[in-house]
Amino acid sequence: xxxxxxxxxxxxxxxxxxxxxxxxxxxxxxxxxxxxxxxxxxxxxxxxxxxxxxxxxxxxxxxxxxxxxxxxxxxxxxxxxxxxxxxxxxxxxxxxxxxxxxxxxxxxxxxxxxxxxxxxxxxxxxxxxxxxxxxxxxxxxxxxxxxxxxxxxxxxxxxxxxxxxxxxxxxxxxxxxxxxxxxxxxxxxxxxxxxxxxxxxxxxxxxxxxxxxxxxxxxxxxxxxxxxxxxxxxxxxxxxxxxxxxxxxxxxxxxxxxxxxxxxxxxxxxxxxxxxxxxxxxxxxxxxxxxxxxxxxxxxxxxxxxxxxxxxxxxxxxxxxxxxxxxxxxxx
Ligand code: AHM
Ligand code: MG
Numbered sequence: 001x002x003x004x005x006x007x008x009x010x011x012x013x014x015x016x017x018x019x020x021x022x023x024x025x026x027x028x029x030x031x032x033x034x035x036x037x038x039x040x041x042x043x044x045x046x047x048x049x050x051x052x053x054x055x056x057x058x059x060x061x062x063x064x065x066x067x068x069x070x071x072x073x074x075x076x077x078x079x080x081x082x083x084x085x086x087x088x089x090x091x092x093x094x095x096x097x098x099x100x101x102x103x104x105x106x107x108x109x110x111x112x113x114x115x116x117x118x119x120x121x122x123x124x125x126x127x128x129x130x131x132x133x134x135x136x137x138x139x140x141x142x143x144x145x146x147x148x149x150x151x152x153x154x155x156x157x158x159x160x161x162x163x164x165x166x167x168x169x170x171x172x173x174x175x176x177x178x179x180x181x182x183x184x185x186x187x188x189x190x191x192x193x194x195x196x197x198x199x200x201x202x203x204x205x206x207x208x209x210x211x212x213x214x215x216x217x218x219x220x221x222x223x224x225x226x227x228x229x230x231x232x233x234x235x236x237x238x239x240x241x242x243x244x245x246x247x248x249x250x251x252x253x254x255x256x257x258x259x260x261x262x263x264x265x266x267x268x269x270x271x272x273x274x275x276x277x278x279x280x281x282x283x284x285x286x287x288x289x290x291x292x293x294x295x296x297x298x299x300x301x302x303x304x305x306x307x308x309x310x311x312x313x314x315x316x317x318x319x320x321x322x323x324x325x326x327x328x329x330x331x332x
Contacts, residue, residue, distance in 0.1 A: 012196055030112055034091040034163075045077070045120070048077050082119045096117070097116075103307065109145065116279070117136045120132055133166050133246025136164065142156065165280065174198070174199075182287055183288045184197060184200055199254075204253050204288045206318055212252060227331065240252075245259070257316050271310060274310065291316075293321055299311065299313065299315070
């Protein structure tokens with residue numbers, strides 16, 4: 001395939017996007033430009049992330065900014081970087097961000113795309129030097145270009161996504177995305193300042209031996225989930241939980257496994273957000289041959305009713321998701 005070929009000759013993210021664009025000669029190229037904008041913002045956030053540990057001593061080597069402002073928190077910085085990139089690019093009409101209560105209407109009625117983004121997920125991990133991530137979903141607006149944006153442009157089910165991706169700021173930085181034709185992963189080469197195609201056409205193992213869940217609230221889990229977890233233990237699966245969704249998801253996608261953030265009696269809809277956490281990863285999962293449900297329903301079929309709504313999430317290897325789904329159904 002052309003992505004395998006690209007891999008062998010060292011293809012940058014920008015070039016890969018261009019190659020894909022050439023497959024669609026009648027497309028306007030705006031989605032391609034939007035993906036490049038996100039790639040650039042990711043590089044900037046990567047730079048800030050790498051300096052996070054130095055924030056408090058930066059002044060010592062003359063790095064305080066000219067206004068003498070206090071260092072902003074990294075998730076705030078990431079939000080500013082991504083919103084700026086999406087605003088300046090001109091392809092986007094509205095942004096939904098974890099960091100903003102309301103929809104950001106860019107007053108750019110010629111923009112075709114709506115973006116939902118968690119600029120820096122897992123931010124409680126920043127201070128302890130553990131992997132964090134960015135998650136994004138891209139939708140085409142449903143109302144005509146040129147008119148003011150409407151709620152139905154924003155409240156679209158995940159199956160309408162035209163592209164989605166994540167950036168993992170880990171032991172290396174990676175950008176993984178799909179436009180609905182498979183999933184491709186790129187690794188950042190810092191000295192060259194480029195993402196290179198390193199994981200062409202990613203496919204998740206059908207089954208796995210890793211389960212990732214915060215079991216601290218086990219007493220509040222429903223019976224079917226408890227039974228599934230007991231099975232994982234009988235089979236001596238590996239428990240792996242970073243507490244950083246992108247990192248846990250990425251590992252399980254490559255190695256085979258399931259990530260679960262369930263409903264509990266205290267949080268009946270779980271913790272994670274449908275619009276800018278679950279949907280993007282569910283789209284990528286399905287494109288890689290894995291799957292994602294809320295315990296019952298396919299994540300991508302959920303009709304959102306509010307901007308920051310939560311959903312339980314069961315995501316990963318297709319056989320594992322099927323098995324836990326069946327147990328939940330049986331015990332409800
Ligand atoms: P955040 O959006 O406030 O960063 O929370 C999301 C994170 C996920 O990355 C992670 O999987 C989950 O919260 C961990 O939650 P918990 O500490 O309850 O296990
Ligand atoms: Mg988050």
